[in-house]
Amino acid sequence: MSVIIIIFLATGLVFFAGGAIGIIRFPDFYSRLHPAGKLDTAGLFMTMIALALYTIYEFNVDNLITALKIILIVVFVFLTSPVATHAIVDAGVRAGLKPWTKEKEKEDNK
Amino acid sequence: MKKLGLIIVLICGSLMLYGTIDFPDWADPSSPASTHLSPYFIETAMHDTAVPNIVTAVLADYRGYDTMFETTVIFAAGLACFFLLRRFQRRAPDVNLFRHMPTGITLRIKKGGKVPVDSSEFERIDSIWVPYDLIIKTTCRLLIPFILLFALYVIAHGHHSPGGGFQGGVILGAGIILYAISHNLRAAKARIKERFDAYMCSAGVFIYVGTGVLCLLMGANFLDYSALAPLLGTDPIMARSHGILIVEIGVGIAVMAVMICLYYNLSSAGRQDEGL
Numbered sequence A: 001m002s003v004i005i006i007i008f009l010a011t012g013l014v015f016f017a018g019g020a021i022g023i024i025r026f027p028d029f030y031s032r033l034h035p036a037g038k039l040d041t042a043g044l045f046m047t048m049i050a051l052a053l054y055t056i057y058e059f060n061v062d063n064l065i066t067a068l069k070i071i072l073i074v075v076f077v078f079l080t081s082p083v084a085t086h087a088i089v090d091a092g093v094r095a096g097l098k099p100w101t102k103e104k105e106k107e108d109n110k
Numbered sequence B: 001m002k003k004l005g006l007i008i009v010l011i012c013g014s015l016m017l018y019g020t021i022d023f024p025d026w027a028d029p030s031s032p033a034s035t036h037l038s039p040y041f042i043e044t045a046m047h048d049t050a051v052p053n054i055v056t057a058v059l060a061d062y063r064g065y066d067t068m069f070e071t072t073v074i075f076a077a078g079l080a081c082f083f084l085l086r087r088f089q090r091r092a093p094d095v096n097l098f099r100h101m102p103t104g105i106t107l108r109i110k111k112g113g114k115v116p117v118d119s120s121e122f123e124r125i126d127s128i129w130v131p132y133d134l135i136i137k138t139t140c141r142l143l144i145p146f147i148l149l150f151a152l153y154v155i156a157h158g159h160h161s162p163g164g165g166f167q168g169g170v171i172l173g174a175g176i177i178l179y180a181i182s183h184n185l186r187a188a189k190a191r192i193k194e195r196f197d198a199y200m201c202s203a204g205v206f207i208y209v210g211t212g213v214l215c216l217l218m219g220a221n222f223l224d225y226s227a228l229a230p231l232l233g234t235d236p237i238m239a240r241s242h243g244i245l246i247v248e249i250g251v252g253i254a255v256m257a258v259m260i261c262l263y264y265n266l267s268s269a270g271r272q273d274e275g276l
Helices: A002-025 A029-055 A061-094 A102-109 B002-022 B032-049 B054-062 B064-085 B134-159 B165-182 B185-191 B194-217 B225-232 B236-267
Strands: B095-100 B106-110 B122-125
Touching: A002 A029, A029 A061, A061 B134, B032 B054, B032 B236, B054 B064, B054 B236, B064 B194, B064 B236, B134 B165, B134 B236, B165 B185, B165 B236, B185 B236, B194 B225, B194 B236, B225 B236
Parallel strands: none
Antiparallel strands: B095 B106, B095 B122
């Protein structure tokens, strides 16, 4: 059981680390939202599953309810995180920000 | 003038820093606060008020005065925002935009043109063009009931867990503000009108002070909830617990109304016709 929990936690941390690096390393606004929106959700999913498994380690009704509450967090983040990313991208497009391209960067560097 | 202000600030700051020398050290176990106050609250809060969360008991019962004036400060902040920002002269916009709901066509009506009758087919939209975003609207409509429910839980569960009137009120206000952001200001104002919001603002403070005055009328000290026992039909200790809940509800209403008032005024620069 604890091996499974550790695997889940480690995968979650990999996702979080990837998200953090991605936000710094990607070239522009839109591509930065890609790690921010996806990898954080995936990382949260993995870590929360691990925490839920950890709470029902000693199985009784109270722990089960706590685990269900943790799953509820995942459900709400799954609902809100993509919508928030969608809204931010929408605002960027409406404000007139052009997406990054390789050609454009070459022109800027000239 | 600026230099004078700087000098005054520096003098006051150094005086305050000088005053901190007399304070007890951080986490000093022999300081007056941890030898007299904290043990008293820890030992007697449960017997006195039947509230397991000592923070709530101290906040709303032992230090009831303090919290009452905190609520009044929040109310004053809402009032200040209203008086500073609210502008009443209505300025007819040059162009009115309407959306025909079934087809999604946007109508542009100049000043003096015939405005469509307010029916279910036409929806007035802001002059800063806002596209119809189904995803955001649907998700917010799904989420807002849960947010409001959670806020009520936070208010009601302040006796047992972290939470209470201030936190719950802010979450309630945030739920309404989320509705205003995801639709528009007019939709939110159709749900919670400005006048109603102002009434709620003062009603929250009124509930708090009214509870205190009721205690006075029942022959006890101001905000001594144990005097409410005959009204609530319980023993004095449980009456203190219920009194805390009543007061927290008042705080929650006031904070929610002030949050909404701040958002309405700040997002539309006081005009409250079009906003974010």
